[in-house]
Amino acid sequence: MEIRALSHEEHKQWDDYVLAAHQGSLFHMIAWKRVLEKTFAYRSVFLAAYDAGEICGILPLFVVPKPLKGHVMVSVPFGVYGGLASESPEVTKKLLNVAKELAVENKVDSLEFRQMEKLDEALPTKDLYFTFIREIxxxxxxxxxxxxxxxxxxxxxxxxxxxxxxxxxxxxxxxxxxxxxxxxxxxxxxxxxxxxxxxxxxxxxxxxxxxxxxxxxxxxxxxxxxxxxxxxxxxxxxxxxxxxxxxxxxxxxxxxxxxxxxxxxKVFDFGRSKLETGPFHFKRHWGFEPRALPYQYFLPKGGAIPNVNPSNPKLQPFIALWKRLPLPIANRLGPFLIKYLP
Incomplete structure (x- = not known):
């Protein structure tokens, strides 16, 4: 088995794998990669595992700048889902190890996997988000x-x-x-x-x-x-x-x-909400049952899981100020900030 970065010529092969994979999602697709690169100029590494020339596992990775200094690695930015999709535990382990090596080489502060299921019990897990899905x-x-x-x-x-x-x-x-x-x-x-x-x-x-x-x-x-x-x-x-x-x-x-x-x-995917928030309860009131999204992290430098969300008390003064901005000003400033909030 070989693990390497995807080439441009292999984009169709990648998408075909995503469409067939149980863990595949829209956010794994090459189209999502192009949107993020065109809009935010993120650097990406799309890792693929190959067995006899056929893809048997994937992991899309994006390097995202932090507001002041440093970077994080995310799979994938602005996606509800993401992370690793593979055919076997062996492939999963090898892709995960290569991703950790890349995180260390790139000196990022954290590597985030937006999995629908836990990737590795040893990785720190954020139990904040839930998704809501049911049949149409x-x-x-x-x-x-x-x-x-x-x-x-x-x-x-x-x-x-x-x-x-x-x-x-x-x-x-x-x-x-x-x-x-x-x-x-x-x-x-x-x-x-x-x-x-x-x-x-x-x-x-x-x-x-x-x-x-x-x-x-x-x-x-x-x-x-x-x-x-x-x-x-x-x-x-x-x-x-x-x-x-x-x-x-x-x-x-x-x-x-x-x-x-x-x-x-056939499926209505109401998307991600934070536990015990207004959108969380709205979706429950519609008859959707919450399903935990166990986002997991590799922290090359140690420290705590990143906490960039509105429930963080440190962000409350910023949120209060933003609410008072005239809409034209908010719409001018927002695009400069959003690229740091994947």
Missing amino acids: FDGEEKNMAAIPRKQRRMIRQGINHGLQSKVGGAELLQDFYFVYSSSLRNLGTPAFPFVYFKHLFQELGEQCKILTVSYEDKIVAAVMTFFHQDRVMPYYGGGLSEYQRYAIYDFMYWELMRFGWEHGY
């Missing part, structure tokens, strides 16, 4: 019945308020970006640059769509969704806070689920 049923009646009564009532409220949905592509980017960036500013979180979303459409094509929600012809909520194999993945979204009383979010996700079953998708 065939037809409105079964899908509505799978949603608890209170949220069914909220969906019907949105319908009764006259909310309308529309699904489209890059032509909806401006409308999407306004409600998305407004929502993030109100949460005290930097937004991605507009060009990042343009790159997503360029690289993902029909796998990327936007659903908007309108009230009296005004777009009040929007979600960018990825469609990967049989999976619907609402990923970036937001809404105008003054319209939340019209149940815009419940209506939006119901309409997205409707689009999913009408187009033959």
